Amino acid sequence: MKELEAILGRERLITEPEERWCYAFDAAAAQPKHLPVAVALPQSTQEVADIMRLATQHRVPVYPRGAGTNLSGGVIPREDGLVVSLVKMNQILELDAENLTATVQPGVVIQDLNDAVALHGLLYPPDPGSVTTATMGGSVAESSGGLRGLKYGVTKDYVMGLEVVLADGTVFSCGGKTVKNVSGYDLVKLFCGSEGTLGIITAITVRLIPAPEARRSMLAVFDRLEDAAHTITGIIGNKVIPATMEIMDNKTIRMVEEYCHAGLPVQAAAILLLEVDGIASVVEKEAAVVEQVCRENHGHIQVARDDAERDNLWTARRAALPACARLRPTTVLEDATVPRSKVPEMLMALQEIADKYNLVMATYGHAGDGNLHPTIACDERNPEEMERVSKAVDEIFRTAIKLGGTLSGEHGIGLAKERYMPLQFGESGVEVMRRIKQALDPLGLLNPGKLISMNPPGGGQQ
Amino acid sequence: MSALDDLRLVETEMAKCMKCGNCQAVCPLYKETLREAAVARGKVQLAYSYLKGEIPATQGLAEKLLFCLTCMACVANCPSGVQVDAVVLAARAALVREKGLPWLKNVIFQGLKRPWLFDLALRTGRHLQFLALRYQPELGRCHPRFPIGLELRRVLPPLAKRTLKEEFPEVVRPAHPRLRVAFFTGCLENYIYTDIGRSIINVLVANQVEVVIPKDQHCCGIPTLVHGDVHTAREMAASNLVIFQGYQYDYLVAACATCGEAWKHYYPQLLDATPSWQAAEAVAAKARDINELLLEIAYRPPAGNLPWKVTYHDPCHLVRGQGVSQQPRAILKSIPGLELAEMKNADRCCGSAGSFSLTNYDMSMRVQAHKVAAIRATGAEAVVTSCPACRMQLEDGLAQAGLGPRVLHVAQVLDQAYAAQDKAAAGWSAAS
Numbered sequence: 001m002k003e004l005e006a007i008l009g010r011e012r013l014i015t016e017p018e019e020r021w022c023y024a025f026d027a028a029a030a031q032p033k034h035l036p037v038a039v040a041l042p043q044s045t046q047e048v049a050d051i052m053r054l055a056t057q058h059r060v061p062v063y064p065r066g067a068g069t070n071l072s073g074g075v076i077p078r079e080d081g082l083v084v085s086l087v088k089m090n091q092i093l094e095l096d097a098e099n100l101t102a103t104v105q106p107g108v109v110i111q112d113l114n115d116a117v118a119l120h121g122l123l124y125p126p127d128p129g130s131v132t133t134a135t136m137g138g139s140v141a142e143s144s145g146g147l148r149g150l151k152y153g154v155t156k157d158y159v160m161g162l163e164v165v166l167a168d169g170t171v172f173s174c175g176g177k178t179v180k181n182v183s184g185y186d187l188v189k190l191f192c193g194s195e196g197t198l199g200i201i202t203a204i205t206v207r208l209i210p211a212p213e214a215r216r217s218m219l220a221v222f223d224r225l226e227d228a229a230h231t232i233t234g235i236i237g238n239k240v241i242p243a244t245m246e247i248m249d250n251k252t253i254r255m256v257e258e259y260c261h262a263g264l265p266v267q268a269a270a271i272l273l274l275e276v277d278g279i280a281s282v283v284e285k286e287a288a289v290v291e292q293v294c295r296e297n298h299g300h301i302q303v304a305r306d307d308a309e310r311d312n313l314w315t316a317r318r319a320a321l322p323a324c325a326r327l328r329p330t331t332v333l334e335d336a337t338v339p340r341s342k343v344p345e346m347l348m349a350l351q352e353i354a355d356k357y358n359l360v361m362a363t364y365g366h367a368g369d370g371n372l373h374p375t376i377a378c379d380e381r382n383p384e385e386m387e388r389v390s391k392a393v394d395e396i397f398r399t400a401i402k403l404g405g406t407l408s409g410e411h412g413i414g415l416a417k418e419r420y421m422p423l424q425f426g427e428s429g430v431e432v433m434r435r436i437k438q439a440l441d442p443l444g445l446l447n448p449g450k451l452i453s454m455n456p457p458g459g460g461q462q
Numbered sequence: 463m464s465a466l467d468d469l470r471l472v473e474t475e476m477a478k479c480m481k482c483g484n485c486q487a488v489c490p491l492y493k494e495t496l497r498e499a500a501v502a503r504g505k506v507q508l509a510y511s512y513l514k515g516e517i518p519a520t521q522g523l524a525e526k527l528l529f530c531l532t533c534m535a536c537v538a539n540c541p542s543g544v545q546v547d548a549v550v551l552a553a554r555a556a557l558v559r560e561k562g563l564p565w566l567k568n569v570i571f572q573g574l575k576r577p578w579l580f581d582l583a584l585r586t587g588r589h590l591q592f593l594a595l596r597y598q599p600e601l602g603r604c605h606p607r608f609p610i611g612l613e614l615r616r617v618l619p620p621l622a623k624r625t626l627k628e629e630f631p632e633v634v635r636p637a638h639p640r641l642r643v644a645f646f647t648g649c650l651e652n653y654i655y656t657d658i659g660r661s662i663i664n665v666l667v668a669n670q671v672e673v674v675i676p677k678d679q680h681c682c683g684i685p686t687l688v689h690g691d692v693h694t695a696r697e698m699a700a701s702n703l704v705i706f707q708g709y710q711y712d713y714l715v716a717a718c719a720t721c722g723e724a725w726k727h728y729y730p731q732l733l734d735a736t737p738s739w740q741a742a743e744a745v746a747a748k749a750r751d752i753n754e755l756l757l758e759i760a761y762r763p764p765a766g767n768l769p770w771k772v773t774y775h776d777p778c779h780l781v782r783g784q785g786v787s788q789q790p791r792a793i794l795k796s797i798p799g800l801e802l803a804e805m806k807n808a809d810r811c812c813g814s815a816g817s818f819s820l821t822n823y824d825m826s827m828r829v830q831a832h833k834v835a836a837i838r839a840t841g842a843e844a845v846v847t848s849c850p851a852c853r854m855q856l857e858d859g860l861a862q863a864g865l866g867p868r869v870l871h872v873a874q875v876l877d878q879a880y881a882a883q884d885k886a887a888a889g890w891s892a893a894s
Contacts, residue, residue, distance in 0.1 A: 014497070017520075018522040018523045019498075019499040019522070021507065021508060021511055021516075021517060022497075022498035022504035022507060022508065023498055025481055025507060026483075027480060027481050027482045028481075029480065029481075041496070041497075067483050067486055068481075068498065069483040085496075085498075087496040088496055090496075109487075130482065130483065130484070132484070133483045133484060133486040133487045134483075321541055322541030325478070325542040325543075326478075326541075329478050330477070330480075331480050331542075379477070380477070381477060
């Protein structure tokens with residue numbers, strides 16, 4: 001502890017038990033808590049490297065942390081160890097409008113980056129729901145997604161270069177600013193979504209795009225869930241990729257309407273919220289295609305005429321989570337993703353699972369990219385109910401994998417889904433990951449117990 | 463029985479917290495510290511862990527829970543609708559019940575709850591304040607001469623030579639009163655900012671409203687409540703209630719955001735298990751912020767010209783506590799010649815938070831720096847607000863930053879607009 005204090009000073013090392021409690025959780029529901037021995041708040045790469053050298057020397061597990069907004073328990077300590085909070089490394093190091101890149105420290109809040117690049121008419125497309133609080137480092141480590149995923153992809157599609165501190169304190173850089181860069185292993189992608197298990201990200205270079213000059217938002221209302229689902233595949237089949245294509249089921253519509261009175265049709269089986277963006281004339285053309293496909297599938301379509309109407313629509317979509325959250329004390333938000341042709345099947349299956357376990361479950365999500373958010377409203381103080389929740393979650397993931405999907409579209413694996421990894425990757429796939437982990441972090445010090453278990457089954461090593 | 467007496471009553475609020483961290487985006491203290499214990503979800507989890515017996519009632523825990531402006535920005539931004547301020551106050555109260563108050567607070571609160579003692583101390587203080595405070599004529603303000611528990615850098619208004627209650631009779635009656643209000647002056651308007659109190663009375667009288675200023679009224683007690691001393695706060699609430707029950711009036715008016723909040727929300731909550739509860743509810747229904755009242759009684763828009771450029775700062779306990787933000791702006795916009803330039807984040811806390819600025823001066827000034835920058839960017843020559851506590855903080859911050867804008871209460875601006883009108887009318891009649 002003395003040595004840590006020598007690196008950070010008294011101010012940036014938290015040892016008080018009351019304050020350490022505040023680093024024993026993240027946004028994931030119903031996870032066990034474990035108190036870290038201390039919390040370090042480094043301000044430079046050098047300090048992070050020094051911390052890691054010390055951790056290696058003393059064999060202390062390290063839990064890197066951003067804003068702690070992740071939903072999979074990815075930053076929750078599992079055993080006595082050190083939390084390294086990177087929120088104080090929050091400088092935008094460079095904004096290169098000529099090369100369309102920005103280089104930032106990991107603690108920069110995503111919204112702050114977007115505000116900075118907007119002044120240059122640029123956009124950093126990944127926009128997770130927690131965009132106003134989540135940090136860039138956390139977002140890269142979790143490879144988070146968001147509402148624009150269908151057209152623009154997820155975080156890993158925008159990361160061009162990284163500076164990383166490894167478990168033993170080695171600092172290295174990979175990738176860079178060039179659009180073309182194919183030398184060697186793609187270490188940048190390896191660290192995107194690595195959830196702090198391979199190294200601590202200390203600088204990030206991201207790709208920016210010109211902000212779209214026009215956009216149009218539409219609301220399509222359907223009497224049958226299947227029609228909504230066919231519309232999704234129909235639009236893409238007609239070679240239009242909307243920036244956003246969001247679905248809300250009847251339960252979600254009702255809850256949102258009750259919560260924020262946005263004027264949504266409470267009788268509808270499902271609605272789609274769509275937005276096309278780009279060059280004005282292209283937007284015009286694409287919007288016409290979207291409207292036509294909706295009509296062909298018996299959808300009633302409304303186009304937002306101005307910014308106020310557009311804002312109203314997106315407010316309604318963003319209200320989905322809060323509306324569910326206010327229903328019951330605990331909100332278990334899942335992240336199962338399937339190929340988009342399987343969205344209808346998945347939606348039906350989710351309905352059956354909710355009925356089978358007698359749970360209140362609303363489903364909404366990024367239908368265009370197959371990323372659904374079945375959200376279970378429950379009360380974590382009721383063990384019997386939580387038991388049913390756990391069983392339902394289990395079944396949700398098994399169904400997603402069976403349909404050719406994945407355990408996570410944008411929230412990561414963390415603690416919550418670690419046990420399902422062999423389902424998606426098979427034992428051999430998990431073993432490959434174990435070897436990578438073993439090579440980069442032989443002592444198993446970085447975020448042990450998350451993503452993959454080293455000595456299956458059971459947590460990390462001390 | 464309210465949550466102030468039993469932390470378990472806000473257990474559901476605590477369970478509702480999704481720990482999503484959205485509060486980080488709006489918490490002024492998180493912005494400065496970037497520490498989880500400073501932000502709502504951290505405090506809610508601490509209070510919850512304490513309730514569940516996972517952590518003991520330590521000094522450290524009390525400090526963490528006191529480190530909050532209760533500005534309610536998190537409440538307004540919470541997807542789950544957690545009443546964070548209620549949780550924080552309930553937890554502070556529970557800790558005081560278990561561990562008692564620190565002796566200094568105890569001494570101060572004992573003084574505060576004895577109106578005659580508090581009044582005597584402050585009235586004596588105005589004669590002796592030169593011993594402790596050095597008056598700076600160029601600022602019209604004072605600096606502490608030596609550390610008296612106050613920060614030496616701090617710029618303070620002097621205590622008024624005559625209190626508001628000494629200055630006015632108990633009843634101020636216009637020629638043809640159309641209604642009668644009881645004016646709760648609060649400490650700041652009675653002992654320090656008597657100019658605000660004077661303007662309130664002028665404005666009300668100008669609108670044919672009879673003003674009663676109950677002479678025995680005293681501090682609203684909220685300073686004791688926010689430090690967890692529910693017992694004292696309840697005594698003070700009960701006493702003020704009894705005093706105001708002795709008068710007939712149509713409305714109770716307050717011109718301080720916290721005092722208004724006290725009558726509307728805290729008193730009924732504090733007195734809910736006592737025989738006074740119904741009376742407290744009845745007065746709460748009559749309680750109005752001055753801005754609210756003026757619009758409700760269709761105040762007379764001034765005709766006089768006030769060629770000022772001003773900006774408006776929303777006090778937390780008014781905008782989020784009472785939902786009053788459009789009314790003061792409507793009043794300002796009704797003044798001919800006056801230009802209202804909105805500052806960025808007008809509803810962000812100025813960092814005062816009552817005694818928070820006394821106990822955490824540096825942090826309070828760091829929060830305030832954002833406010834000062836926003837004010838500077840508008841180029842306004844005056845900052846208008848609706849709370850004397852915010853005024854004190856803003857005056858300090860602007861003076862420290864070497865900035866010129868004066869800080870005024872909405873009522874003062876309206877009062878001046880009426881005065882300008884009268885002057886213009888007098889000039890016109892003299893000329894004719």
